[in-house]
Amino acid sequence: MLGRIYALVLKEFLALLKDKRARFVLIGPPLIQLMVFGYAATFDLKNVPYAVYNEDRGSAARELLADFDGATSFTPVAQITHESEIAPLVDGKQVLMVIHAGPNFSAELAAGRPAPLQVIVDGRNSNTAMLAINDASVIVDRFNTAWAAAHGGSPPPAHIEMRAWFNPNLESRWFFLPGIVGILTLLLTMLVTALSVAREREQGTFDQLLVTPLRPVEILIGKTLPGFLIGMAEASVIMLAAVFWFKVPLLGSLLTLYTGIALFLLSGVGVGLMISSFAATQQQGLLGAFIFMVPAIILSGFATPIRNMPLLVQDITLFNPMRYFLLVLRGVFLEGMPFHLLIPQFWPMALIGVTAFGIAGWLFRHRMY
Amino acid sequence: MRLRGLIRKEFLQIVRDPSSIAIAFLMPIFLLLLFGYGVSLDSEHIPLALVVEQPNTDTADFSAEFDHSKYFVTSYYASTRDAEQAMMAGRVNAIVVLRQDFASTLRRGDSAPIQLIVNGVDANTGRIISGYVQGAWGSWLAHAAQKRGEVLQVPVQMQQRVWFNSELRSRNFLVPGLVAVIMTLIGALLTAMVMSREWERGTMEALLVTPLSMREVIIGKLLPYFILGMGGLVLAVGMSLFLFEVPLRGSLWVLFVASALFLVTALSMGLLISTVARSQFVAGLIALIATFLPAFLLSGFIFDIGSMPTVVQVITHIVAARYYVAILQTVFLAGNVWDVILPNALALLLLATVFLGLTWRNARKRLE
Numbered sequence: 003m004l005g006r007i008y009a010l011v012l013k014e015f016l017a018l019l020k021d022k023r024a025r026f027v028l029i030g031p032p033l034i035q036l037m038v039f040g041y042a043a044t045f046d047l048k049n050v051p052y053a054v055y056n057e058d059r060g061s062a063a064r065e066l067l068a069d070f071d072g073a074t075s076f077t078p079v080a081q082i083t084h085e086s087e088i089a090p091l092v093d094g095k096q097v098l099m100v101i102h103a104g105p106n107f108s109a110e111l112a113a114g115r116p117a118p119l120q121v122i123v124d125g126r127n128s129n130t131a132m133l134a135i136n137d138a139s140v141i142v143d144r145f146n147t148a149w150a151a152a153h154g155g156s157p158p159p160a161h162i163e164m165r166a167w168f169n170p171n172l173e174s175r176w177f178f179l180p181g182i183v184g185i186l187t188l189l190l191t192m193l194v195t196a197l198s199v200a201r202e203r204e205q206g207t208f209d210q211l212l213v214t215p216l217r218p219v220e221i222l223i224g225k226t227l228p229g230f231l232i233g234m235a236e237a238s239v240i241m242l243a244a245v246f247w248f249k250v251p252l253l254g255s256l257l258t259l260y261t262g263i264a265l266f267l268l269s270g271v272g273v274g275l276m277i278s279s280f281a282a283t284q285q286q287g288l289l290g291a292f293i294f295m296v297p298a299i300i301l302s303g304f305a306t307p308i309r310n311m312p313l314l315v316q317d318i319t320l321f322n323p324m325r326y327f328l329l330v331l332r333g334v335f336l337e338g339m340p341f342h343l344l345i346p347q348f349w350p351m352a353l354i355g356v357t358a359f360g361i362a363g364w365l366f367r368h369r370m371y
Numbered sequence: 372m373r374l375r376g377l378i379r380k381e382f383l384q385i386v387r388d389p390s391s392i393a394i395a396f397l398m399p400i401f402l403l404l405l406f407g408y409g410v411s412l413d414s415e416h417i418p419l420a421l422v423v424e425q426p427n428t429d430t431a432d433f434s435a436e437f438d439h440s441k442y443f444v445t446s447y448y449a450s451t452r453d454a455e456q457a458m459m460a461g462r463v464n465a466i467v468v469l470r471q472d473f474a475s476t477l478r479r480g481d482s483a484p485i486q487l488i489v490n491g492v493d494a495n496t497g498r499i500i501s502g503y504v505q506g507a508w509g510s511w512l513a514h515a516a517q518k519r520g521e522v523l524q525v526p527v528q529m530q531q532r533v534w535f536n537s538e539l540r541s542r543n544f545l546v547p548g549l550v551a552v553i554m555t556l557i558g559a560l561l562t563a564m565v566m567s568r569e570w571e572r573g574t575m576e577a578l579l580v581t582p583l584s585m586r587e588v589i590i591g592k593l594l595p596y597f598i599l600g601m602g603g604l605v606l607a608v609g610m611s612l613f614l615f616e617v618p619l620r621g622s623l624w625v626l627f628v629a630s631a632l633f634l635v636t637a638l639s640m641g642l643l644i645s646t647v648a649r650s651q652f653v654a655g656l657i658a659l660i661a662t663f664l665p666a667f668l669l670s671g672f673i674f675d676i677g678s679m680p681t682v683v684q685v686i687t688h689i690v691a692a693r694y695y696v697a698i699l700q701t702v703f704l705a706g707n708v709w710d711v712i713l714p715n716a717l718a719l720l721l722l723a724t725v726f727l728g729l730t731w732r733n734a735r736k737r738l739e
């Protein structure tokens with residue numbers, strides 16, 4: 003039995019890697035994508051272009067605007083002198099934000115009355131807009147505290163002391179990079195498995211495989227191992243890059259991490275093979291891979307929290323292996339979660355994997371053309 | 372005339388393998404429904420632990436702010452340790468602690484500390500929570516001042532005005548972005564396999580010995596899928612407007628012209644993929660890699676392109692979805708701003724020309 007499986011695994015590897023293009027496609031892009039996406043996926047604003055509309059001649063407005071100038075989130079790109087200049091700048095996306103201090107800004111402030119600072123934000127991307135408002139209000143708050151201290155105002159009766167666990171500087175890249183490791187691992191398993199059976203069906207070689215002495219279980223194992231091994235190897239490389247290049251902390255144990263990866267690969271390869279054995283043509287296989295992969299990523303909690311989804315969609319995510327894998331990755335990487343706390347994530351992935359394999363094996367026999 | 376024959380053949384192929392029709396019509400419905408409802412960045416009902424070590428009237432006023440906030444679901448814990456355990460287990464995302472001496476410090480006139488601990492793993496949510504807690508704190512201070520018959524004095528008052536989306540409803544920008552992502556998938560999926568299938572089965576050579584020129588072959592391959600894709604697009608736009616109630620402030624015809632342009636670009640990319648790859652297998656692999664993830668992560672759909680490092684910003688220029696996302700978000704939310712629409716439309720045109728040119732060259736070279 004082992005000999006037969008070995009022969010099949012060897013054949014699968016050859017089929018995957020003998021084509022120069024296929025070889026390149028499997029090895030090159032995941033690494034390139036890690037680099038590009040690793041830098042692209044962040045909610046930390048940098049150099050947001052803004053325009054200054056300062057009608058005030060006093061020093062207070064200048065000081066406050068200097069604080070904006072010094073912040074890494076913002077870069078001033080225009081000084082305007084008239085209200086009519088605002089709309090074209092914002093509409094044409096030259097600036098994302100306009101800061102407007104009225105003519106009496108410094109005078110009001112000196113007189114102890116509230117001085118309004120108008121901030122106009124382009125809301126076309128409401129998330130970026132909200133982040134920009136947050137960053138701006140942090141700058142204004144800091145200015146207020148300093149102003150009150152310097153001008154003898156009483157401090158507020160209570161103040162907030164904030165601490166962030168696991169990610170003290172709240173760097174969003176730490177949150178996204180483990181997610182990207184997960185996404186690329188999923189992509190890879192889809193690449194290796196989704197077309198494997200479909201291609202043999204289309205070319206008619208799958209029937210030949212079925213009439214060999216190989217049993218369906220053996221075919222299943224033979225089809226699984228290459229995806230599993232390639233996935234393991236590339237996931238390891240991607241994680242090395244995340245830790246050593248992007249400096250994401252890895253606090254938990256490798257054993258826990260690899261348990262998670264193995265179970266995820268099991269479910270991913272299982273679903274891939276299921277799709278592939280259901281498809282009659284490669285085009286259908288590709289379609290199936292997308293129909294699974296796109297929701298699996300968008301509804302995994304990668305960029306938008308699952309908590310924000312309607313309850314029905316939250317229930318659907320329970321069938322999504324990515325959901326569990328992301329929790330494992332973030333838990334092990336950033337929180338150093340121990341093995342036993344992650345068991346609630348481990349068993350659903352195992353269950354999804356086993357079910358998918360069962361269906362795939364059944365389809366081998368019962369879907370004939 | 373010759374062209375008509377080829378187009379007829381493509382249509383027959385489409386009808387006989389229903390997966391193309393499924394791609395064009397079922398995919399946009401299915402994906403938009405799932406994501407339009409599922410994807411939201413508006414954080415509400417964040418589970419928060421409140422630890423009040425010594426409850427009294429002062430702390431009651433403070434916790435009332437949290438009970439009434441729509442952003443938080445507050446649960447009370449007896450001690451900081453219990454709350455920390457709840458956060459470890461993922462039951463709450465943040466902890467607010469009022470120490471034993473909170474009220475007495477407050478009465479003495481010293482600034483009493485309010486401790487806020489957030490789970491920083493999801494840094495974005497962490498920051499949103501901190502903003503909301505600040506807000507609750509501010510309105511608590513204002514209420515307290517009001518009770519004393521005073522008005523709270525803040526030196527600089529930030530007044531924010533958000534244009535185009537004043538309620539910051541994240542669906543308004545996510546749905547147009549999703550339309551771009553979905554159309555990228557549809558465009559590439561429809562054509563990615565088309566030429567490689569002909570090469571793989573050897574029918575391409577049969578096609579080439581007919582009097583059809585290469586240009587006619589490409590048009591014949593593009594046109595049927597363009598019609599299918601436009602059908603899917605009409606569905607997607609209709610759903611955005613009527614189901615998700617995204618306002619359309621620009622004009623419909625600009626939207627459709629830009630979309631047609633984008634669809635041609637996406638289809639040409641698919642054709643290029645299927646010409647470069649010699650087999651359907653490799654074409655499928657490239658389509659999986661080159662379409663969805665770049666459109667999702669590098670288009671400005673969720674992540675702000677301006678905040679990316681310069682090298683990555685340069686790379687985003689070859690992602691067609693980037694231009695389409697900019698056009699869609701502008702036409703839907705801001706109106707016909709030609710300063711945004713024209714450059715992006717030109718970029719799409721350029722990309723389409725490059726893709727088609729490369730397809731043409733590659734397909735011709737193959738003959739030798």
